[in-house]
Amino acid sequence: MAEAARIPVIDISVQGEEEQFRVAEELVDAAIEYGFIYIKNTGKDIPVEDIENAFKISEEFFTTTPLEEKQRCSIQQNNRGWTGMNYETLDPKNQRAGDFKEAFNFGEFNEGKAQQPLPSTFVPYESQVSRFRDLCYNVCLKINTLLGIGLKVQPTDFFTTAHLREKGPSGTTLRFLYYPPLAKTQADREDVRAGAHSDYGSMTMLFRLKGQAGLEILTRENTWAPVPVCPPGTEDDPAPPILVNIGDLLSYWTNGLLRSTVHRVVFPGPGKGAVEGESDTEPRYSIAFFCHPVGTTSLTPVPSERVRSFAGAGDGTNGNPYAERKVLTADEHLQMRLRASYLQLYNEK
Numbered sequence: 001m002a003e004a005a006r007i008p009v010i011d012i013s014v015q016g017e018e019e020q021f022r023v024a025e026e027l028v029d030a031a032i033e034y035g036f037i038y039i040k041n042t043g044k045d046i047p048v049e050d051i052e053n054a055f056k057i058s059e060e061f062f063t064t065t066p067l068e069e070k071q072r073c074s075i076q077q078n079n080r081g082w083t084g085m086n087y088e089t090l091d092p093k094n095q096r097a098g099d100f101k102e103a104f105n106f107g108e109f110n111e112g113k114a115q116q117p118l119p120s121t122f123v124p125y126e127s128q129v130s131r132f133r134d135l136c137y138n139v140c141l142k143i144n145t146l147l148g149i150g151l152k153v154q155p156t157d158f159f160t161t162a163h164l165r166e167k168g169p170s171g172t173t174l175r176f177l178y179y180p181p182l183a184k185t186q187a188d189r190e191d192v193r194a195g196a197h198s199d200y201g202s203m204t205m206l207f208r209l210k211g212q213a214g215l216e217i218l219t220r221e222n223t224w225a226p227v228p229v230c231p232p233g234t235e236d237d238p239a240p241p242i243l244v245n246i247g248d249l250l251s252y253w254t255n256g257l258l259r260s261t262v263h264r265v266v267f268p269g270p271g272k273g274a275v276e277g278e279s280d281t282e283p284r285y286s287i288a289f290f291c292h293p294v295g296t297t298s299l300t301p302v303p304s305e306r307v308r309s310f311a312g313a314g315d316g317t318n319g320n321p322y323a324e325r326k327v328l329t330a331d332e333h334l335q336m337r338l339r340a341s342y343l344q345l346y347n348e349k
């Protein structure tokens with residue numbers, strides 16, 4: 001069995017300046033070393049019922065919505081809507097088939113209303129989805145603030161300000177994901193449910209369900225390590241931790257100091273890659289909140305002594321294959337990545 005990733009578990013629900021400073025440093029250390037951080041789920045930032053409810057809505061959508069209804073809301077170049085089985089290919093250079101998953105992307109809401117066509121299954125839950133998106137947004141701001149403190153960026157709220165939605169539209173997306181078990185697909189065990197990729201935004205918050213295997217990260221040693229849903233020490237928490245990972249934009253912003261780690265979702269198979277107590281024989285559901293700064297934000301390195309003094313990506317340990325590309329704004333980066341993974345969507349037009 002492959003050895004599980006040892007990603008730190010951090011409690012961000014602390015009070016007081018001194019504690020906050022300590023947590024900020026822990027977050028930055030984990031973001032540099034792993035690019036992934038477990039945020040202990042205390043239920044304080046996002047009530048556990050809201051997470052459970054979001055999964056219920058997602059499951060109802062994927063299991064009951066007729067195909068025509070999903071197709072009516074197919075993904076558009078604005079990155080909103082439904083993606084069918086094998087439609088997205090996150091690692092086109094290495095995949096034989098597109099990702100074995102379905103997904104639904106929610107863009108921004110305005111006063112509780114989605115700004116995109118919604119399948120009928122979601123209509124009764126529109127305000128609940130909007131609320132969940134707001135809860136995620138607030139945690140994203142909080143983590144951005146802590147990263148700014150930990151890196152001593154001048155001013156420390158630099159990242160947070162760049163994410164404020166009142167400053168303009170962004171690529172921020174709430175995504176419900178569904179991965180069928182191997183037996184319900186045409187896939188071979190070697191096919192991927194989500195190809196190897198780094199995330200396109202500044203950071204991602206991932207919600208997973210106990211017992212559902214599949215996520216792996218690429219380690220510094222270039223091996224794949226499974227990421228347990230419930231790492232040691234979180235078994236008694238009210239819900240599994242929220243898995244946060246650094247995306248390409250925080251990596252650009254910090255000259256590659258913060259790591260945009262490559263990850264994928266696989267069919268690990270019995271006794272092979274799966275963590276004890278997890279399996280891939282049941283359908284897998286996950287929910288991702290992709291945080292993006294305002295689209296016009298420039299991705300030049302931020303004012304921080306720590307970032308300035310970092311030697312940069314030249315040592316080959318940076319997980320973000322795009323770190324050295326010249327990209328100007330958050331929107332331009334997002335468009336570049338979407339073009340590469342939705343071949344049909346961009347070739348059809």
Ligand SMILES: O=C(O)CCC(=O)C(=O)O
Nearest residue numbers: 177194199215265286288
């Ligand atoms: O479903 C997961 O566990 C991860 C999905 C993912 O990496 C993504 O959608 O970017």
Ligand SMILES: [Fe+2]
Nearest residue numbers: 197198199263
């Ligand atoms: Fe991802």
